[in-house]
Structures are given as C-alpha cells and as structure tokens.
Amino acid sequence: EAQVTQNPRYLITVTGKKLTVTCSQNMNHEYMSWYRQDPGLGLRQIYYSMNVEVTDKGDVPEGYKVSRKEKRNFPLILESPSPNQTSLYFCASSSTGGLSYEQYFGPGTRLTVT
Amino acid sequence: GESVGLHLPTLSVQEGDNSIINCAYSNSASDYFIWYKQESGKGPQFIIDIRSNMDKRQGQRVTVLLNKTVKHLSLQIAATQPGDSAVYFCAEKSNTGGFKTIFGAGTRLFVKA
Numbered sequence: 001e002a003q004v005t006q007n008p009r010y011l012i013t014v015t016g017k018k019l020t021v022t023c024s025q026n027m028n029h030e031y032m033s034w035y036r037q038d039p040g041l042g043l044r045q046i047y048y049s050m051n052v053e054v055t056d057k058g059d060v061p062e063g064y065k066v067s068r069k070e071k072r073n074f075p076l077i078l079e080s081p082s083p084n085q086t087s088l089y090f091c092a093s094s095s096t097g098g099l100s101y102e103q104y105f106g107p108g109t110r111l112t113v114t
Numbered sequence: 115g116e117s118v119g120l121h122l123p124t125l126s127v128q129e130g131d132n133s134i135i136n137c138a139y140s141n142s143a144s145d146y147f148i149w150y151k152q153e154s155g156k157g158p159q160f161i162i163d164i165r166s167n168m169d170k171r172q173g174q175r176v177t178v179l180l181n182k183t184v185k186h187l188s189l190q191i192a193a194t195q196p197g198d199s200a201v202y203f204c205a206e207k208s209n210t211g212g213f214k215t216i217f218g219a220g221t222r223l224f225v226k227a
Binding site for chain 2: 004059104105
C-alpha cells in the first residue's frame, strides 16, 4: 500500500530536549515536505526537499532542521524545542516528474512542548 | 507577500445541495492549484488540481474553477453528502518559488442531513 508514515504519532516533551520525528514514504517520490498545522493558520511549510541531499526552507523554518540522506526518509529535527513549537505536524511526499504535484500526507504527529 | 486565503471560513449546506467553496490567491506567478480535503484526525487528501493554463476542471462530483483575472479559485461539490463534511484547503504552487507550496487557512464544510 502506497503510504507516508510518521513516528511518533503523539509526543509530549519538555523545553530544550532534542527530538526527531521520522517520516518515510514507499512511493519513490522525489519531493518530500514538512508542514505544521495550527488553528486558524492552515498548513505552513517548514522545509522541503526536491531530492536526496537537496533541501530548502519553507515559510517557517526557524527552530527546525531536516536531512535527506535517503530518498524514502525525511526526518524533522527539533534541536531545542520550545512551547511555541507545540503543533500538529504533517509530512508529505510527491512525484515531480508528471503533470500532477499531488502531495500524499502522513497521518500527523501531535507534539506538545511544556 | 504571497498568500492563499478563503472568503468563507465556515459553510453549512443541506444534504443533496451543491456546495461552493471559494479561495483567493495573491501571487499571479502561481501556475498550479490544488484542493485538499481534511477529515478530523487525518492528514489532507487530494481532491482535484488545475493548472494556470486551464479555467475549469471536473472530477467525480467536484469541479474546480480558476479565474486568473481576479485571482480566484473555487471548488464546487455536487449533491453534497454527509461524508463531504470536512475542512477544505486550497493550495498554490508558484513557478518562481521553487517547489514551495502555500496553503490557505481552510473552510469547514458542515453537511446537514
């Protein structure tokens, strides 16, 4: 089954404790992206990657890091989480070679930073 | 700056009626637009897309209209069903911003039985 998986699905942590949210896709997609979703603000893009070792900032990259060492994986790293990073996070992937740039989204990771 | 917005944050329709969800965009360089549906507790799901060289595209019970003159996008859902209740997002991709995608804030659609 074609899918995007994220782990963990729920995470409660404390300020300053480094964490990583993993994202993996099995569709051989070139493009992967991370979004955060906050009430009333829709989805805001954090980082995206056009292919292995190619990453770029989205609209809200501050406080986040990403890496793309393998095509299927795109982890999101919070080196020193703060309460304003409490949010619902979505990973997505897409093919870039066709006429459609439909993004496939993971189930989401709800992060709470206290 | 670049933005994708919606005229109506909440829409309530009777089952069987048609629904129209509107979206305004500000970046005339955007060349691709998508509508996503997000059900409670799930990630967004693709509904339909349209390129800037088109003004209308139809899918199964859904139609997207693009008016580049006034930078307006709409999603029409025919014979709305209870299963259509969700939050709908429009999104745009600019051909000058790499592969950056900008989402609107979303419209919640309630379908009354």
